[in-house]
Amino acid sequence: MDFPIHIRTSGSGVRPLIRSTGEAIRFIDRELPAELKSLPRWTFARELLLVADRSEKKRDLTHAYRQLRQALSNDLLLDITKARTK
Numbered sequence: 001m002d003f004p005i006h007i008r009t010s011g012s013g014v015r016p017l018i019r020s021t022g023e024a025i026r027f028i029d030r031e032l033p034a035e036l037k038s039l040p041r042w043t044f045a046r047e048l049l050l051v052a053d054r055s056e057k058k059r060d061l062t063h064a065y066r067q068l069r070q071a072l073s074n075d076l077l078l079d080i081t082k083a084r085t086k
Helices: 021-031 040-055 058-074
Strands: 002-008 017-020
Touching: 002 021, 002 058, 017 021, 021 040, 021 058, 040 058
Parallel strands: none
Antiparallel strands: 002 017
């Protein structure tokens, strides 16, 4: 599912812009360092993203989106200067 507002990540990552639940799950699985990936905020975000992807409900997408942004923010990986809409 597509996010209502794209999420721009900070740092030198390969994927600076996350546009959907699928991209977010791939970001967590492939680009997040192992020490972060195992933290509860990231495992929770990943689970919410999977639920949103399966259910395709706006409410589930909103919860997953918020948790992902919170996890990115907590680990200083959220770039708040260049948010883009669809």
